[in-house]
Structure formats: C-alpha cells, structure tokens
Amino acid sequence: xVQMTQSPSYLAASPGESVSxxxxxxxxxxxxxxxxxxxxxxxxKLLIYSGSTLQSGTPSRFSGSGxxxxxxxxxxxxxxxxxxxxxxxxxxxxxxxxxxGTKLEIK
Amino acid sequence: QVQMKETxxxxxxxxxxxxxxxxxxxxxxxxxxxxxxxxxxxxxxEWMGIIWGDGSTNYNSALKSRLSISRDTSKxxxxxxxxxxxTDDTAVYYCAANVYxxxxxxxGQGVMVTVSS
Numbered sequence: 001x002v003q004m005t006q007s008p009s010y011l012a013a014s015p016g017e018s019v020s021x022x023x024x025x026x027x028x029x030x031x032x033x034x035x036x037x038x039x040x041x042x043x044x045k046l047l048i049y050s051g052s053t054l055q056s057g058t059p060s061r062f063s064g065s066g067x068x069x070x071x072x073x074x075x076x077x078x079x080x081x082x083x084x085x086x087x088x089x090x091x092x093x094x095x096x097x098x099x100x101g102t103k104l105e106i107k
Numbered sequence: 108q109v110q111m112k113e114t115x116x117x118x119x120x121x122x123x124x125x126x127x128x129x130x131x132x133x134x135x136x137x138x139x140x141x142x143x144x145x146x147x148x149x150x151x152x153e154w155m156g157i158i159w160g161d162g163s164t165n166y167n168s169a170l171k172s173r174l175s176i177s178r179d180t181s182k183x184x185x186x187x188x189x190x191x192x193x194t195d196d197t198a199v200y201y202c203a204a205n206v207y208x209x210x211x212x213x214x215g216q217g218v219m220v221t222v223s224s
Contacts (some may be wrong), residue, residue, distance in 0.1 A: 033208055043111075044214040075162065087152060091209025095167040096142075098152040 002026050002090050006099030012107040015078050021102045023071040032092035035064055035073045036083040038101075047086075048073065057077035080106075109133035111215035112143075118219030119192055121224045129185040136160065136178050139212075140205035141181050141185045143176060146217075152208060153186040153198075157205060158185060192222045 003026040013019050023033065038044050046055045048064040051064035053072055061076045075082055083106050088099040115127040129141060136158075143155040156166040158176045166174050175188045185202060199219050203211035 032209065036211070043216055044201070044203075044211070046210060046212050049210050053214075089152075089154075089211070093164055095169070096154040096209055098154065100151045 001097055002029060002097050004090055004099040005087055006088055006098050006102055008102060009100060010103050010105070013078055014107045015080055017078050018074065018076045019078065019104065020075075021073045021086055021088075021104075023066075023099050025069045025071075025090055028068045029090040029092035031067045032090055033064075033066065033071045034089045034091065036063075036089065038087065052096070054086045055100050058084075063106060077103075078104075109204055109213040111204060111213055113200060113202050113215045113218040115200060115218040115220050117219065118221050118223060121192055121194060121222055122189060122214065123192055124190045124222060125192055125222075127187040127200050127202075127218060127220070129187070131183045131185070131202075131204065134204065136180045136183060136185065139174075141178070142203045142205055142211050143185075143187045143202045144203060146201070147195065147198040150198075155187070159205075194222050194224070195216070196220070196222045 005024045007022045033051045035048040036044050047058045063074045065072050086102045091102040112130050135158050140157050140159040142157045145153050156176050158164050160188050164176050165213045178185045199217040200218040202215050204213040206212040
C-alpha cells in the first residue's frame with residue numbers, strides 16, 4: 001500500500017497568517033493527490049485535486065503543489081473558518097490511502 | 108444538489124455482521140461511484156472500497172475477505188456489509204460520491220458503529 005506521511009500533525013496559527021502542510025507518498029503517485037477539510041458538524045469537503053486544481057467553491061487563498069512523492073497544501077491569509085483538520089489522499093492505486101491529518105488551530 | 112446519508116445499527120455484537128446503508132440524492136448511482144471510508148476513534152481515515160457507476164467494485168485488500176458493497180439503483184441506495192466483526196471495527200462509517208476518478212467529491216455525515224461483546 002502507498003503510505004501517506006502528513007506533517008505536521010498539529011499546527012497553531014493566527015488569522016491572517018499563512019501556513020503549509022506537507023504530504024509525502026511512499027512511492028510516486030503522479031499528481032493523483034487530493035486535499036480534504038474536516039470541520040465539526042459539517043461534511044468533509046474536497047478542496048483540491050490533481051495536486052493543485054481547486055475544486056469549485058474553494059477559496060483562492062488555498063493552493064496545492066507537488067507531484068511524484070512530495071505535495072504541499074498552502075493557505076494564505078488564514079480566515080477564521082479555515083481552522084479545521086486537513087487530510088491528503090492518494091488515488092493513484094488501490095487501496096486509496098489517506099494521510100493521518102493535520103489539525104489547524106487558532107493560536 | 109448531491110446529498111449522502113448513512114444509516115446503521117449503532118451497536119453490533121462481536122462476530123456478527125454489519126449492514127450500513129447509504130441513501131443518495133442529486134445524482135444517479137449509474138453515473139457516479141460511491142466509496143466507503145471509516146474512521147476509528149482517534150485514528151485516521153481508512154478507505155474500504157468503492158462501487159463504480161457500472162456496478163463493478165474494488166475493495167481494500169485488508170478487508171476484502173469480510174466486505175461486500177452492493178446497490179439498489181431504483182432506491183438510490185448503496186449497501187456496505189461486513190462480517191466477523193471485532194471491537195476494532197468500531198468506527199464512524201462514511202459514504203462518499205465519486206465524480207472524478209478516485210476522489211471523494213461529496214461526503215455523508217457518517218454513522219457511528221460500536222462493536223461490543
């Protein structure tokens with residue numbers, strides 16, 4: 001199975017700041033990498049797919065980059081609604097696998 | 108709009124069989140696939156399997172011997188069945204619609220299932 005190593009597992013930041021989350025695959029997954037947001041009381045939301053393509057409705061302050069084994073999610077100018085848990089997921093091969101998650105909290 | 112809703116038993120005894128239903132709206136099951144994902148307490152997300160729009164399925168090999176995913180297109184329902192349950196199958200079970208290959212485009216709220224002896 002492709003192991004997805006996500007870091008950090010916890011991140012504290014203030015509104016207005018920028019943050020980055022890393023996701024590393026144990027083998028090349030081309031650009032078959034997606035990012036999801038989890039918030040209490042809401043359904044999980046697909047933010048980015050193909051490594052860097054914003055899903056419809058995702059604010060432009062979110063961006064994704066990377067290919068092969070190394071990927072990054074960056075959020076510029078954090079808004080209060082961005083404090084959540086973020087997961088990466090590879091869909092290059094079965095079984096599809098997820099990173100362990102990054103909890104982004106308000107400092 | 109696309110909506111997904113899971114329903115399940117809440118509590119299941121060890122060694123028994125789990126059945127969870129995902130009722131979808133806003134699309135046809137012959138157009139989009141449906142994933143099943145679970146999350147044990149304090150753990151990460153585990154992909155379980157998918158039923159594609161053509162009715163074919165793919166499973167996580169770690170669960171394949173115990174897992175079955177099926178559907179009733181007339182009722183817009185997808186079914187997860189898993190046998191020989193153990194306490195470590197305790198988790199929130201999610202269904203999610205697949206629009207683009209392998210993505211989980213729309214998620215349900217999830218249903219908590221506790222396996223107890």
